[in-house]
Amino acid sequence: MKKTSKILLALAVLVLAAWGVYALVAKNKTTETPVATKPAFKLGVIAPLTGDFGGVGENVVKGIKAAQAVYTEQTGKKIDLTVENDGADATTGLSAFNKLTQVDHVNGLINTFTSTMDAIYQPGKALGYPVMMEFLQANNVSDDYVFQMTLGNDHVWDRYAKYISQSDADQSKVAVVSSIDAAQASFAKGFNEAYGKSVTNFVIGTDKNELRTDATKIAAIKPTLIIFFMTPENGAIMTKDILPLISPTTKLAYDIQLTTGMSYYKDQLGGDLSKINGAIALMFEGDQTSPAYKQFLAEYQKLYPNEQPGFLADYGYDTLLTYMNAYDNNNTKWIQNLKNFNGKGASGDIMFDEKGVRISPLVIKKVTSGELQTISSLPF
Helix, strand or coil: CCHHHHHHHHHHHHHHHHHHHHHHHHHHHHHCCCHHHHHCEEEEEECCCCCCCCHHHHHHHHHHHHHHHHHHHHHHHCEEECCCCCCCCCCHHHHHHHHHHHCCCCCCCECCCCHHHHHHHHHHHHCCEEEEEECCCCCCCCCEEEEECCCCCCHHHHHHHHHHHHHCCCCCCEEEEEEEHHHHHHHHHHHHHHHCCCCCEEECCCCCHHHHHHHHHHHHHCCCCCECCCCCHHHHHHHHHHHHHHCCCEEEEEEEHHHHHHHHHHHHHHCCCCCHCCEEEEEEECCCCHHHHHHHHHHHHHHHCCCCCCCCCHHHHHHHHHHHHHCCCCHHHHHHHHHEEEEEEEEEEEECCCCCCCCCCCEEEECCEEEEEEEEEECC
């Protein structure tokens, strides 16, 4: 064979070999799953998007969606979000749970409302993975698979009761007024046990047509201090109905629902809260000057331009990030990671007690010139 032919043959062999290597690499690359097309983590959310708590539920979901965007930006991992509306109804919530777990086959779950948690608690155990809870667990609070991001009864009512007990309010005739639903009944019970002084309890039904009659019964004992643990809309109506029936010196105190139902109270009281100037309310509150909050706000306003985050939006945001930052594909380790979690979020410090309930920073707000203003922090 001529020298030139040998050289050409050698070159041909090299080209074929190179092409074979290229084809093998290309084949391997096409069989790998690119980051952008890896299966997304399937996350289910159950929240009240209608009814008394619809506005708050919507705020929570908006916060979760802001966190969804941040998580993907920071990790490159996608979250496929499916949101179901329970309308603050346990039966609807159980149906939503069954759809998410049996039809959508979600890999994780965030629940918002109290009564739905009661309905899904037992079947939720079979999931194996932890479930995040946004509002109060009225029952089943234990060292288990549920992690609650807002305040519970522990570490709360003892602090609020102590604050009121040591205040200058006339406590000679105290009325404790609570809605019949599980969360508010639980709040009132926790407060009464911590307060330890004589009170007259009034349990209010859901019928709005009966609220004026209930207001008359409360006013009849001539209370010097009324403490409300009521659902937002009914609490607002009750406040409007009772004001003309009580002494101007009667002190009013509220749980967190004065904040959650702010729009209802303002509607019922003529546009602002001036008619209850001097009233106080309990609230959990983080540091809005913190880097974590500023990041949350920036991402929130990317999604919802010219809109300020509503009540609990920052908690929804922190719930998703806490859940996913603690994630492990071993469910036992995932649960343990949450038990040991200690971090800072948009809503403040995040850590859980031995029952999986967040230990919340609490403040007292006072109605001044028609608006709520923070006047005190409650020590642990």
